[in-house]
């Protein structure tokens with residue numbers, strides 16, 4: 001395990017068993033001054049994450065010896081809801097992308113990728129992780145039974161905490177600022193992932209599905225699908 005610390009720069013964990021890919025990623029991350037941690041297996045990655053809880057982003061290869069990238073994603077997500085996760089998927093494995101997202105990954109990137117593309121994805125995810133606090137003078141948003149504390153980066157429903165990933169939190173923040181307004185999927189993609197995002201629009205649907213599952217109750221889903229367009233959030237349902 002190599003460990004290169006650059007002061008105050010986000011810590012990124014690379015989980016990849018192929019040494020050549022790992023060092024390719026590492027060289028590029030270091031060039032951009034990120035602090036880099038490396039793991040050649042899922043087991044090693046989880047051990048490392050437990051020792052270094054301030055890791056901002058994990059880059060997770062899917063095909064690993066021992067437990068695979070999906071299992072690592074699931075475990076890391078359960079323990080560290082605020083960690084950013086980008087899956088590294090093989091070309092043509094369409095199902096892998098959706099599987100990873102469904103398990104809580106924030107994004108995926110298809111191999112082989114250019115350093116520029118990887119850096120753009122990382123920068124965009126870091127923006128999502130930091131965005132609510134940097135851009136918003138309001139630190140507490142409330143509607144109905146929901147309250148979003150942007151300083152803590154936590155969502156509460158009836159005072160019970162709901163664990164959201166950085167991406168889910170960014171989407172929910174957008175909804176809170178646009179309650180009862182139909183937002184197009186493109187709009188959500190641009191606001192949350194950035195206009196330079198060159199991934200699949202399905203990431204929006206998968207993330208919305210995950211948020212719904214976390215916030216829904218017997219009476220309400222709170223996020224309504226607007227057919228052929230996008231989604232509308234209604235947190236305050238007292239008038240119904």
Ligand code: CA
Nearest residue numbers: 017061063064
């Ligand atoms: Ca691999």
